[in-house]
Amino acid sequence: xxxxxxxxxxxxxxxxxxxxxxxxxxxxxxxxxxxxxxxxxxxxxxxxxxxxxxxxxxxxxxxxxxxxxxxxxxxxxxxxxxxxxxxxxxxxxxxxxxxxxxxxxxxxxxxxxxxxxxxxxxxxxxxxxxxxxxxxxxxxxxxxxxxxxxxxxxxxxxxxxxxxxxxx
Amino acid sequence: xxxxxxxxxxxxxxxxxxxxxxxxxxxxxxxxxxxxxxxxxxxxxxxxxxxxxxxxxxxxxxxxxxxxxxxxxxxxxxxxxxxxxxxxxxxxxxxxxxxxxxxxxxxxxxxxxxxxxxxxxxxxxxxxxxxxxxxxxxxxxxxxxxxxxxxxxxxxxxxxxxxxxxxxxxxxxxxxxxxxxxxxxxxxxxxxxxx
Numbered sequence: 001x002x003x004x005x006x007x008x009x010x011x012x013x014x015x016x017x018x019x020x021x022x023x024x025x026x027x028x029x030x031x032x033x034x035x036x037x038x039x040x041x042x043x044x045x046x047x048x049x050x051x052x053x054x055x056x057x058x059x060x061x062x063x064x065x066x067x068x069x070x071x072x073x074x075x076x077x078x079x080x081x082x083x084x085x086x087x088x089x090x091x092x093x094x095x096x097x098x099x100x101x102x103x104x105x106x107x108x109x110x111x112x113x114x115x116x117x118x119x120x121x122x123x124x125x126x127x128x129x130x131x132x133x134x135x136x137x138x139x140x141x142x143x144x145x146x147x148x149x150x151x152x153x154x155x156x157x158x159x160x161x162x163x164x165x166x167x168x
Numbered sequence: 169x170x171x172x173x174x175x176x177x178x179x180x181x182x183x184x185x186x187x188x189x190x191x192x193x194x195x196x197x198x199x200x201x202x203x204x205x206x207x208x209x210x211x212x213x214x215x216x217x218x219x220x221x222x223x224x225x226x227x228x229x230x231x232x233x234x235x236x237x238x239x240x241x242x243x244x245x246x247x248x249x250x251x252x253x254x255x256x257x258x259x260x261x262x263x264x265x266x267x268x269x270x271x272x273x274x275x276x277x278x279x280x281x282x283x284x285x286x287x288x289x290x291x292x293x294x295x296x297x298x299x300x301x302x303x304x305x306x307x308x309x310x311x312x313x314x315x316x317x318x319x320x321x322x323x324x325x326x327x328x329x330x331x332x333x334x335x336x337x338x339x340x341x342x343x344x345x346x347x348x349x350x351x352x353x354x355x356x357x358x359x360x361x362x363x
Contacts, residue, residue, distance in 0.1 A: 009344060013316070017347045025350035026343065029331055032324065040216050051264075053353040056360055058215030060325040063306045066207050066299065075206045078221055079198040082228035087191060 028053055036061075175290075179244050187235050194235075198228060200291050201246060205253055208298030212306070213257045223260055227253040246294055309359040317352030324349055 009016045017025065024047070031039040031054055040058070043051040185193035205227060211220040230252050238248055310318050316338075323334040335345035 008341075009347075010340070013340070013344065013348060014351070021350070022343065022347060025346040028350050028353070029342075029346035033331070036216065037218060040218070049354070052357045053350060055215040056353045056357040057321075057325055059212060059360060060306055060321060060356070062215055063212040063299070063302045064326045065328070066211070072203060074221065075202045075224065076199070078206075078225050079195075079202040079228060082225055082232065083191070083195055083198060085229060086232040 024050055028057075032057055176242070176244065180240055183238065183240065183245050187238070194232065197245070201249055201294075202228065204246070204291055204295040204298055205249060208295045208302060209250055209253050210257060212299070212302035213254075214260060219260060223253065223256045226256050230256070250298075305360070309356055312359040313352055313355050316348060317355055320345065320349045320352045321356060 027046070028043075028050060031043055031050075034042075036058055039054060040051070043054045182193050182197050186197050202224065206220060206224045210223050210227070211217065214220050214223065227249065231249055234252075238245060241247075310321060313321070319338060320334065323329050323337055324331070329337070331342050331345060334349075335342045338345060338348070340348065
């Protein structure tokens with residue numbers, strides 16, 4: 001009699017399993033006897049291949065024995081949650097679906113815009129040959145002294161000041 | 169087809185009201201489709217109840233977000249919802265089994281999805297038909313296994329016998345039965361698509 005604790009393997013069943021394969025097969029056998037949620041959590045924590053085999057088994061069970069999984073109350077709760085989430089996020093948009101409602105909303109926005117007073121536009125600083133000496137100043141080495149660039153910079157600053165207000 | 173016509177008109181009215189933003193209609197619609205989607209379309213394809221619940225939630229959210237884009241057909245709204253669910257199942261499987269290179273199989277299977285129902289079909293009828301699709305997919309996958317592997321799956325998962333009873337029925341030790349079932353499920357995993 002052999003001292004080997006492993007069960008004898010009949011070669012007609014295929015190649016003999018390694019110790020690792022045997023251990024994983026035993027683990028899978030034990031997982032299949034446990035509640036599916038617990039079994040999946042444990043398999044995911046252990047090994048991708050084990051998880052894959054377990055999921056294949058659970059798919060067979062879910063197909064062959066759907067009554068075990070149906071959970072109608074849970075499904076109703078999920079549908080209700082999804083509905084609440086949708087209306088919470090965009091109920092306002094759903095509430096004004098007709099073109100007339102959108103037109104009325106657009107008119108309201110326009111009326112609010114017309115009713116408000118525009119801000120005073122700050123006076124733009126003048127740009128002229130008299131105030132800008134870039135046309136008369138001597139050209140010096142370096143890109144920053146390029147007259148054309150200085151004119152461009154001056155106009156850009158003037159435009160920005162007009163738009164945003166001159167810095168105080 | 170006469171009884172279906174009334175039901176079909178009712179479903180169409182319900183969908184159109186939901187598209188106008190009537191919450192009560194949308195609620196009724198979701199109530200009708202949620203169970204067949206969960207029990208017969210999603211769960212048999214993912215196996216894990218918690219994952220199936222997540223996918224059902226995402227399916228419903230995505231459907232409501234895109235409800236404006238749904239165009240009525242005589243098949244009703246269920247095939248459209250089913251398609252959304254199947255695509256989410258495929259996304260889920262890809263995330264979980266990225267290393268298994270099964271994407272091609274899932275891509276092909278997604279293209280096979282055909283409308284099975286008429287608008288206004290009873291919830292139970294839809295569920296039965298969807299379950300038949302899932303069963304055919306399972307049987308096709310089982311048919312690819314050798315006789316011993318298929319027997320192991322049938323005994324343990326279809327007949328739900330104990331490991332000991334399965335081992336006895338197959339004339340092997342419990343430890344060896346575990347190995348056979350483990351190999352059988354590895355082969356089944358490869359054969360199983362999302363149809």
